[in-house]
Amino acid sequence: MSDRLNLALVGAGFWGxxxxxxxxxxxxxxxxxxxxxxxxxxxxxxxxxxxxxxxFSDVLARHDIDAVVISAPAELHHSLARDALLAGKHVFVExxxxxxxxxxxxxxxxxxxxxxxxxxxxxxxxxxxxxxIKRLLNQGKLGRLQYIYSNRLNLGKFRREENILWSFxxxxxxxxxxxxxxxxxxxxxxxxxxLHPKIxxxxxxxxxxxxxxxxHIFVSWLHxxxxxxxxxxxxxxxxxxxxxxxxxxKLTLYxxxxxxxxGAPIPNKEDGVPLDLSEEWEEPLGLECRAFLDxxxxxxxxxxxEEGLRVLKVLExxxxxxDHPDKEPVExxxxxxxxxxxDSDCEIGTGTKIWxxxxxxxxxxIGTQVNIGQNVTIGPNAVVGNRVxxxxxxxxxxxxxxxxxxxxxxxxxxxxxxxxxxxVSRKHAFKKTLIKKGATLGAxxxxxxxxxxxxxxxxGAGAMVTxxxxxxxxxYGNPAxxxxxxxxxxxxLNDRFQCEECSSTLExxxxx
Numbered sequence: 105m106s107d108r109l110n111l112a113l114v115g116a117g118f119w120g121x122x123x124x125x126x127x128x129x130x131x132x133x134x135x136x137x138x139x140x141x142x143x144x145x146x147x148x149x150x151x152x153x154x155x156x157x158x159x160f161s162d163v164l165a166r167h168d169i170d171a172v173v174i175s176a177p178a179e180l181h182h183s184l185a186r187d188a189l190l191a192g193k194h195v196f197v198e199x200x201x202x203x204x205x206x207x208x209x210x211x212x213x214x215x216x217x218x219x220x221x222x223x224x225x226x227x228x229x230x231x232x233x234x235x236x237i238k239r240l241l242n243q244g245k246l247g248r249l250q251y252i253y254s255n256r257l258n259l260g261k262f263r264r265e266e267n268i269l270w271s272f273x274x275x276x277x278x279x280x281x282x283x284x285x286x287x288x289x290x291x292x293x294x295x296x297x298x299l300h301p302k303i304x305x306x307x308x309x310x311x312x313x314x315x316x317x318x319x320h321i322f323v324s325w326l327h328x329x330x331x332x333x334x335x336x337x338x339x340x341x342x343x344x345x346x347x348x349x350x351x352x353x354k355l356t357l358y359x360x361x362x363x364x365x366x367g368a369p370i371p372n373k374e375d376g377v378p379l380d381l382s383e384e385w386e387e388p389l390g391l392e393c394r395a396f397l398d399x400x401x402x403x404x405x406x407x408x409x410e411e412g413l414r415v416l417k418v419l420e421x422x423x424x425x426x427d428h429p430d431k432e433p434v435e436x437x438x439x440x441x442x443x444x445x446x447d448s449d450c451e452i453g454t455g456t457k458i459w460x461x462x463x464x465x466x467x468x469x470i471g472t473q474v475n476i477g478q479n480v481t482i483g484p485n486a487v488v489g490n491r492v493x494x495x496x497x498x499x500x501x502x503x504x505x506x507x508x509x510x511x512x513x514x515x516x517x518x519x520x521x522x523x524x525x526x527x528v529s530r531k532h533a534f535k536k537t538l539i540k541k542g543a544t545l546g547a548x549x550x551x552x553x554x555x556x557x558x559x560x561x562x563x564g565a566g567a568m569v570t571x572x573x574x575x576x577x578x579x580y581g582n583p584a585x586x587x588x589x590x591x592x593x594x595x596x597l598n599d600r601f602q603c604e605e606c607s608s609t610l611e612x613x614x615x616x
Contacts (some may be wrong), residue, residue: 115175224412247340
C-alpha cells in the first residue's frame with residue numbers, strides 16, 4: 105500500500121500519536137507536521153525514518169503527499185482541511201468536522217468539487233461492537249428500535265477551545281444517527297458550567313426522531329471514573345455496549361418482555377447474555393485508518409463529509425439550545441439533506457424533501473410534499489405551493505410564485521428584473537411572476553419576469569417565454585408560441601379537445 109499512497113499527519117499530540125502508530129503500521133505515513141518542536145522530537149524518536157516539519161504549507165506543496173490526516177485542535181479543523189482540499193489532497197479530519205455548520209458545508213462542497221475524499225474521525229462507527237449492534241438491528245433480533253441512551257464520562261481531559269458537548273458527544277451522535285437512519289426532528293440540550301463560566305463541563309442532549317425513537321446523550325469530564333456505555337432498546341430485546349469492559353464482555357444482550365396486567369406494564373427480566381467479540385476483535389482506530397485508505401481507492405466512505413455534517417447540525421442545534429434555553433425548539437417535519445441550507449424564518453410544510461446543496465433563503469414559504477432537487481436556490485421571500493417538484497439547478501427568485509402541483513424541469517430559468525445591471529440596484533423593480541396550479545415548465549425553459557403561466561399549461565423544453573400563457577396551452581420554441589392544448593394529465597389534446605392519453609375532453613377550451 106505504501107507504493108501507491110503517501111500520507112502526512114498534522115498534529116502529533118495524544119490522539120495524533122495513536123494515528124501515527126496506526127498509519128505507520130499500514131506503511132503509508134510519510135511525514136509528521138506539528139508546531140511543537142518537542143512533539144516532533146518525540147515523533148522522530150519513535151519513527152526515525154519518518155520526516156518531520158513545522159510547516160503545513162511545505163506539506164501541502166509536496167507532490168508526493170496524497171492525503172493529509174488532521175489531528176489538530178478543533179478550532180483549526182476547517183482552515184487546515186480547507187487548505188488541504190484546495191491543494192488537491194484527500195483529507196481525514198478528526199471530530200468534529202468543523203466548529204459550525206457553515207464551515208462544514210464549505211468543506212463538503214470543496215470535497216465534492218475537487219473529487220477528493222473527505223473522511224471524518226468518528227471512530228465508533230468502526231468499532232466491532234457497533235457493527236454487531238447494527239447486525240442485531242438489521243436481523244430484527246432487537247425488534248423495533250425504541251430508545252437509545254449513552255454515557256460518555258471521565259475526569260478530564262479539560263479543554264478550552266471546545267466544551268464537553270463538542271469534545272465527547274460527536275461519537276455518540278454519529279452512532280445514534282447511523283442506528284436510527286434518520287435525522288432528528290427535535291434537539292434539546294442542557295449544560296452545566298462548573299469550572300469555567302462559559303465552557304460546559306457536562307451536558308444532557310435529547311433527540312427525537314419522526315419514527316418515534318428517542319435518544320439521550322450524557323457527557324461529562326467531571327466524573328470520578330471512566331464510563332462509556334451505549335444502551336440500545338428494541339421492543340423485543342435490548343443490548344448494552346460497555347467500551348471500558350474487556351473484549352469478551354463489551355457487548356451484552358438482555359432478552360426481556362413486557363406484559364400488561366391491570367392496566368400497568370410488568371417487566372419480565374432475564375439475565376444478560378455476553379456476546380464475545382474476541383474472534384472479530386481489532387483495534388477500532390486501526391479499522392478506521394484502513395477504512396480511510398480504502399475510501400481513497402474507491403470503497404464506500406462510512407464517515408464521509410456529509411455524515412460529519414449531519415453530526416455537526418445536531419451539535420449546532422444542541423449548542424443553540426444551551427445558549428438560548430428559553431427559546432422553544434421547533435420540531436422539523438420535513439427532510440433536509442445534510443448538505444442543504446435552510447435560513448431562519450422559513451416556512452416549510454410537512455413531507456417536503458430538500459436535496460443536496462440546495463439553499464432556502466430567509467422568509468421563503470414552501471408548502472407540503474414539495475420535492476426540491478439538487479443545487480436549487482429558493483428566495484428570499486419566494487412562495488412555493490403544495491406538491492411542487494423543482495428539479496436540479498433551478499433558482500426561484502424573490503417575486504416568483506409557484507402555485508400547487510407546478511413542475512419545474514432541470515435548469516429552467518426565472519428572472520425578476522427586466523433590465524439588470526451589476527452596478528445598479530433594482531430590488532425596487534422586482535416583477536411578480538406567477539406560475540399557476542398544475543403548470544409544467546420543461547428543462548432549460550426561460551420565463552421572463554412579470555408574466556403569468558396559466559394553470560396546467562405545458563411549456564416545452566428550451567422554450568423562451570416572453571408573454572402570458574393561457575390555461576392548458578402547449579407552448580414551445582424561441583420565442584415561444586402556442587402549438588396546441590394540454591390536458592390535466594399532461595397529454596396533448598386533439599382537434600376535438602380530447603386527450604390522446606387519458607381520453608378526457610376539455611370542451612371549455614373550444615371558446616378560447
